[in-house]
Amino acid sequence: MPAGRRPTRARLELRHLRYFLAVAEELHYGRAAERLKIAQPGLSQQIRALEDIVGAALFDRSRRAVQLTLAGELLLGEARKTLAQAEAALVAARRAGRGEVGRIAIGYTASAAYTGVLTSLVGSFREAHPEVELQITEMEMQRQLDAIAEDRLDIGFIRPPVALPLGVASLALLQEPVLLALPDRHPLAGQDSAIDLADLAGESFITPQHGPSVSFHRHTLEAARAAGFTPRMGPQGRDFVTIVSMVAVGLGVALVPRSLRCVQVPGLAYRPLAGPPVLAELALAHRRTEGSPAARNFVRHARAQL
Structure with missing residues (x-):
């Protein structure tokens, strides 16, 4: 091809x-064709097509050996960088498609x-997927569920029972016994044996800020009714730390998850309940149809840990 075309x-x-x-790299059409696993005439045709696109000869054909022209030498470095960048882009896209990179918004x-x-x-998932960014936020349960339904949150850690929005599912992670939290000066606080809930029929019961059919509000109603009385509902707390603080100052008693025993507040006592255990559930909420591969991987990881 004439120069300057x-x-x-x-x-x-x-x-x-x-x-x-x-x-x-081979400086030989035959070896290059063999490396590419294509016919040599086809390779020669593709090189001529590239030279037409560039508008300059890339190989010096005036000698017996294949040699790069100046245009070819300059293109060589750029071609290597372009192909490497294209491969890197493909690798990144494939990893994102497998959920190995990305971001997951988690509420709890x-x-x-x-x-x-x-x-x-979360820790074991992070070890398995170190390049997935995790954004973790404490959030009231209903806000979590609304945010998941509206694609503003990917994963939620919630306390059922609770009505799930359309398109949101839950996965049970844990069931733990419910304990009684009462002021340490209460007459029953020093009792060594489990406490019969019926003995607290005259007390005010403090619950989280939920409706009667939700989470520990419902646990409290059902446990009291099973003990033969309708509980007198007292003030509500935003979270369990607030609730046990209210209990400690004498505003009432509360049913709480056993794991809350790690929260020690002056003036507070935890005691087991007599009778059949009342169980509280911890669950993972997620979208039924999840578009994010990383979030799907998190749900799969959670299932594998059960």
């Missing part, structure tokens, strides 16, 4: 650069942290 309007493709790179109720499930599950 104007480039054609043909489109440069990565295969052109791969073919050129093979010839430039404060009591989830006391169980150890949150830290162990």
Whole structure:
């Protein structure tokens, strides 16, 4: 091709650069064709097409040996960088598709942290997927569920029972016994044996800020009714630390998850309940149809830990 020829309007493709790179590195059309596993005439045709696109000769054909022209030498370095960048882009996209990179927004109720499930599950996932960014925020349960349904949150750690929005599912992670929290000066606080809930029929019961059919509000109602009375509902607390603080100052008693025993407040006592155990659940909430590969991997990881 004569030097100085104007480039054609043909489109440069990565295969052109791969073919050129093979010839430039082998400096032999036969070996380059064998390396690329294509016929030599086809390779020669592709190189001529690339030269038409560039508008300059890339190989000196006036000698017996294949030699790069100045244009070919300059293209060689750029071709290597372009192909390496293209391969890096493919690798990044494939990793994202497998959920190995990305970001997961996780919400949790404060009591989830006391169980150890949150830290162990998030920690083991992070070890398995170190390049996935985890954004973790304490959040009230209903806000978590609304945010998951609206694609503003990927994963939630919640305390059922609770009504799930359309498109949101839950995975049970843990069931733990419910304990009684009462002021340490209460007449029953020094009792060594488990406490019969019926003996507290005259007390005010403090619950989280939920409706009657949700989480520990419901546990409290059902446990009291099983003991033969309708509980007198007292003030509500934003979280369990607030609740046990209210108990400690004498505003009432409360049913709390056993894992809350790690929270020690002056003036507070924890005691087991007599009779059949009342169990509280910790669950993972997620979208039923999840578009994020990283979030899908988190749910799969949680299932594998059960």
